[in-house]
Amino acid sequence: MESRHYYRSLARTMVLIVILVSFAPLVMVTAIIGYRFETSYRYQVVAHLLEMVEKHRQNIDIFLNDKLSSVQVLANSFTPDQMTDKEFLSRQLAVLQSSYSGAFIDIGLVDDRGIQIAYAGPFKLAPVDYSRDDWFKIARERPFFISDVFHGFSSRPHFIITANRKWDDREYILRATMDFEEFNSIVEGIRIGHSGSAYIIDNRGQLQTRPLNSSHPDRDFFSGLLSRSHEGLQFNGALGQLLTVMSSPSNCCDGNKDVSIGRVYYKDRDVIYIMVPVKNSEWVLVYMQEETDAFADLYRARKPAVLIALLGGISIVVMAFALSRRMVRRIEKANREKEQMNQRVIEAGRLASVGELAAGVAHEINNPVAIIVEEAGWMDDLLDEEDLGQSQNLDEFKASLNQIKTQAQRCKEINQKLLSFARGTESTVSKVKLNDLINEIVGILEQRSRLGNVKIVKRLSTDLPDILASPTEVQQVVLNLINNAIDAIGQDWGAIEITTGVIGDTAIVDVTDTGPGIPEEVLPRVFNPFFTTKPVGKGTGLGLSICYGIVKKMGGEITINSTIGVGTTFHIRLPINRGACESGT
């Protein structure tokens, strides 16, 4: 059906609009706030990490510089002769150990040939030849030197700090062995989350600290990382952009441009790394943390947000569907009611205007009919006179005149019905006992109904109050309905049931017949004047329209229900007008 299609498309449009209007701001707000939040959060996290790494870098440098300057002071303060004194050297070591809580393991003085000429420490290795050691070769070239971590004679990881000193044209190198554990603890302190950890590597990627767990990256990984940073591939993606800003001189902690930050794919995870040079760029402090770990709070915050957005979206969709369906249903209902109302108004208006027309026609026709009747009467009068009485066709004339009178009479009756349809013949209002009135009418119609094989059944309510109405009008209505019912049943056997009752302030009269029923397409027209299904001359088609007019005038209502093959019921509702009845008008 056309209208169903219309309502469906209306519902669809409403759903679309609701979803669109609700989703657009939701998506936009979520996207904008989400993006801003994520960006600033990442910024904060990385900034925090950078700061921390930078602090540790400083700590490491301070640690190393401290030790170095101690060694330098020692070297410059005393002569080699003094230091070859074992007692003296041991005392100096003790001083250093006490001020640096065990960082120093031992100290020794090495001459320019690489021979250790003095030693203080836990090991008995006084005359050792270091001339072939790498550190010795480098240490000779520089005024001071801090070595990489290596396993020396004691096979414990350690590194050494040296200071050069010229004395009597001979070079001496003061060498101090540093406890690796002490140094390692500085780096071990950098632990964030479950995956964030720090390493110190040398320029070739060799680990200088001992990682906590065994799953640390190997040398190849670090050298790869170093080469990347050398190639300037520190940054990638949106994070990279952010980090560019972060590591620019104005933003970063002390403007060290050698800081490199980036993201690398390692062991099936995205890992963020931060590299800062320490020990005059000989070592690199690497901080690594899995991205999911570093931004764990962000991801954790994102989960409920996504969930809420999802639930919100679902509820919007459900709401949109439910709401628009309900709205459309209501609109549909309202439209239908309006249509019915219109139909009724049109119907009533048409009946009213047809009534006016009928009255007008009746009036206009009345005079000519009166004249016809008078003329026929005059001719009748004349026929009685003797000279015409001789005519052979006298009887024919008389028959003809009678026919004219009969038909004129019929015209007159039609006119009267028309007029009563429009105005009602008599409107003297009095108390009417509906049951008595119905009994009376049924009595009158008994003969006719018996001839038509129709049984009239009365179901009259005993507590029916009197109604205030014109008795003749009510009589006419009931008479018309019963007559119609008898006509409807026609030649067949049938029954008519007349029911009275009362609902509130309304008296009810139902007239039901077992006739053939009224086709649906005819049903709306049965109250129209001149509408009849009876053969020509049998009915004027005014009966029901008169009933309609009378009932309407009384402020009542007449409706019809009909089922083909079952029968027809006319329902009449008449206002009881109790107050007026009791006051006894």
Next chain:
Amino acid sequence: MTRTAVMLVDDEVAFVNTVTKRLSKRNLHVITANSGYEALEKLDGGAAVDVVILDVKMPGLDGIETLREIKKAYPTIEVIMLTGHATVENGIQGMKLGAFDYLMKPCDIEQLVETIHEAKKKKAQSEHRPGKE
């Protein structure tokens, strides 16, 4: 007994003519008028009339107005209203204004004649009474 004088007032000339012939045939003296004005003029002109048969619906001065005028000037003349309207209101209004009876058009001629005679009888009575009082 003198013949009863009837004035028939109706705007339908054909109706007036035929009814006049039929009433005359029934031994009534009929004066005709085709409007309310004409009826009043004829009465003013001294026409002796016992009963006026007055159509309610006429152009110009309608039946009710004419009735009012007649009753004002000639209270003893009886008036029978002829109405095409099937309304009681018109009839009741006419009766209130002093009409003798009202009949519905088209009416049976015998009924009309009978009503005329009754009206005449009433007129005769009312003419005797005021004389005695």
